[in-house]
Amino acid sequence: MTARSNDIQQLLSRWVSLGIAFGRDKHKEDQDIEQTIIDTLPFLPGDLKLLILLLTWLDEMGDLIHLERIKTMAKVLPPTELAFLGAIAEFTKKRYRNWQLISAFARKKLRHSFSKGFVPELSERLTISVDMGQVEPDPAFERFRLRIPEIALSDKKKLIPRRYVLQDHKWFSMRALIGANWRADVAFSMLKDPGMNPYRIAKKLSCSYETAYRLKKALDESSLVAWDH
Known part of the structure; x- marks a missing residue:
């Protein structure tokens, strides 16, 4: 197993702790919610399935993400990862309006890179159907120059029910009680x-x-x- 494949296996186990049913053992300890999101970003340019699952999970749990914290952590992200985070926020704000904080932050931080012609690097598997004119690009992602097919969320049966996540994950429980x-x-x-x-x-x-x-x-x-x- 390569280092990258080992990293993705560990990452998926962390996501089980947060509520995505990947059919594997979860990490026993409460996982750092925002750090897990940040650590997922490098895998997204080549993994549309993971991106869709993340967006589906955020549709369910996005109100319990601490946006000021993720904004602080995102200040050191490389441009492609920041573009994905901004597009994810742009997509998620349709359900949770406060995610505008992250999309606006990412747009402002990427303004210079975009003015210099920066285009995020993506796997051809993500872009080929858009490039060939077979499907329309997703508007939220296109705003960040990510020309990927329009997103349709997964069946939420792939998620662990929210009530069970809150029972098992004390960090989420605390946020449900006090706020994110x-x-x-x-x-x-x-x-x-x-x-x-x-x-x-x-x-x-x-x-x-x-x-x-x-x-x-x-x-x-x-x-x-x-x-x-």
Whole structure:
């Protein structure tokens, strides 16, 4: 098995923890939601099936994605991966309007690259039907110069029901309770590791030290983090 194929197998196991039924054992620990999305982006230029499953999953779970966090993590993405993230957000905002935050961020960050004629590199398998005029390109993806066939979401039977994901994944549970925000993420981190200090929380979550310190202090004074983890 090549390093890349091993990487994709591990990635798919992480997705089982988040709610996509790939028919394999899931990672036992709660997976980092936004990091898993970011880690999926490099595989998308050659895998339309994975892209469709991701979009189908976001149609179900997109309200529980912390968009400020994923925006912070996306600042260092290479252009092709950022284009995919922007197009995914453009597609997903049809259901969850707040995803406009990510599509607007990606468009602004890619403006210079696009002005210089940048075109994302895609597998011919993704583009050939559009290039030959057999099908129309998906408008959300075409805005980011990704000329792939118009997307039709998968059957949601390929997803683990949302209620079971929330039962099994404490990070999602915390967001369902508090909201997809820094407060929920800091609370989850404190539940996962009660001894974690603000510096480690900030590093884990990709937030500022000031945010981690302020929210940890507030949560220490509440009973919220008394959950049995």
